[in-house]
Amino acid sequence: MKDFLYKKYRPKNILNFIGQKVAKSFFFFFYKKKKFPSSYIFYGSKGTGKTTFSRIFSKSIMCKKKKILCKCKTCINFNKNDDFNEIDAASNRRVEDISVIFENIKYRPIYSNYKIYVLDEVHMLSKHAFNYMLNILENLPNYIKIILVTSNIDKIPETILSRCFKIFFKKINKKEIYLFLKKILKKENVLLKKNLVKEIAFCSNGSMRDALVQIDYILTLKNFLSFKDIKKNFGLNDSIYSCKIIKYIVFNNEKKLFSLLKTIFNNENNFKNIYIRILDKINKIILYLFSKKYNIINFDKKFKIFNSVKIDFFLFRKLLIKEIKNISVIPYKENFLSGIIKIFNHINIQNRIRTDKLLSRKF
Known part of the structure; x- marks a missing residue:
């Protein structure tokens, strides 16, 4: 090259x-x-x-x-x-x-x-x-x-x-980035796993330059790192983590959340990627809750579990964006963990205040 x-x-x-x-x-x-x-x-x-x-x-x-x-x-x-x-x-x-x-x-x-x-x-x-x-x-x-x-x-x-x-x-569509990466990899006679290329397109956050820089990074190190190490760096398993983190925060399951954080802490993961994936899911949940009411978009049935939840997802989203900025500056695992704990405490304190107010009302 x-x-x-x-x-x-x-x-x-x-x-x-x-x-x-x-x-x-x-x-x-x-x-x-x-x-x-x-x-x-x-x-x-x-x-x-x-x-x-x-x-x-x-x-x-x-x-x-x-x-x-x-x-x-x-x-x-x-x-x-x-x-x-x-x-x-x-x-x-x-x-x-x-x-x-x-x-x-x-x-x-x-x-x-x-x-x-x-x-x-x-x-x-x-x-x-x-x-x-x-x-x-x-x-x-x-x-x-x-x-x-x-x-x-x-x-x-x-x-x-x-x-x-x-x-x-505007940010470039993830599909456009993926198709372009696929095209140039074919031109360069470089073989990369389809999932990895999709992950790079997702993590580029609409930036073609960032996507190409990440491809350069992989091509430079692929002779020195195993695919397993590359997977860890780009967080191909982070989608599973993000879904579980949302579920445990929303349903106030402190024990399971901290057990999962311990697993994440012991592995080398792409922490910013986990945050980005959580944000992506929160955006979809917000859209689902509003589209369900106004019948705008048909969403997957898996979102039904959030129908009865009284969490402020807009607050969740605001807190996430703040933590994504923080981890962009200081990408340490300790920073990631403290961010998730802050979000968990803030969301559930707000929820308890709301519940207490409802219980204090006279009927």
């Missing part, structure tokens, strides 16, 4: 970009009209292709021949093109940095149709830098295009948002 897969299979043009139908639809609409807004915000979760799409978008509209698939001098030398400027806003967050970057904005493009500025992780800019950006956005020449890329749109001032064309990059 000469190059890592996440680099090798990064899309080079709009036609081989996986997912993001809305973003591609906007691109083709603008492309057909030959009119492009001056400023954009590409926002969404990490690994969904925002930065890659900004490069593809820039390359396509900068081409003087105005072709999507082109081999002209401008397109071939795109990475060395002085008309394209990609800036990491996390490292250039001060107003002084931004003013230096945009000091040549008054000059027209040399080789291309437009001069383009892409600011990655733009939410990291300081307050004064955003004020400077606002002034730039209000006075953009027609030959300048600015693309702001962020994974945290809540930190972007409303004054900036109102002046940009917003394009949301």
Whole structure:
């Protein structure tokens, strides 16, 4: 393997970009009209292709021949093109940095149709830098295009948002990720268990980059690790754990929960994956309880056990999301166990309070 897969299979043009139908639809609409807004915000979760799409978008509209698939001098030398400027806003967050970057904005493009500025992780800019950006956005020449890329749109001032064309990059469908992984593994003549590839697609949490990085990880270590070790790392048995954990928390079965936690603690598991699987099941339970009432979706009969439960599943979900963030920062088994115990105590304390209130009512 000469190059890592996440680099090798990064899309080079709009036609081989996986997912993001809305973003591609906007691109083709603008492309057909030959009119492009001056400023954009590409926002969404990490690994969904925002930065890659900004490069593809820039390359396509900068081409003087105005072709999507082109081999002209401008397109071939795109990475060395002085008309394209990609800036990491996390490292250039001060107003002084931004003013230096945009000091040549008054000059027209040399080789291309437009001069383009892409600011990655733009939410990291300081307050004064955003004020400077606002002034730039209000006075953009027609030959300048600015693309702001962020994974945290809540930190972007409303004054900036109102002046940009917003394009949301949603998480890529697990099935799309699985099919793409399957395709490239076949191309690379690599054999991996179907269950393992599905698990990677599931655990990638909608990020194609994360999925490809995990495949790279396995291909690097598969000659040194057994399939059993790989299974443990990717938590192929974690689905069983997640179902049982939910059941024991919801039905307040402390003894069985701690017995299961002891088993998990003694094995090397992918703890974040267990949390993600629990969250996936909780989302399905919430949907089931509401669809049952309004007859929206037909769900599996196994969810019937939750019909009579008086647990606040929205609170359960909120607590889980918090613990997923914690374990992403500190992925220790002790952190996982303390998180599950916190959720168990919180859920059942709330349930006892609710029950006590009901019992105290006069009939």
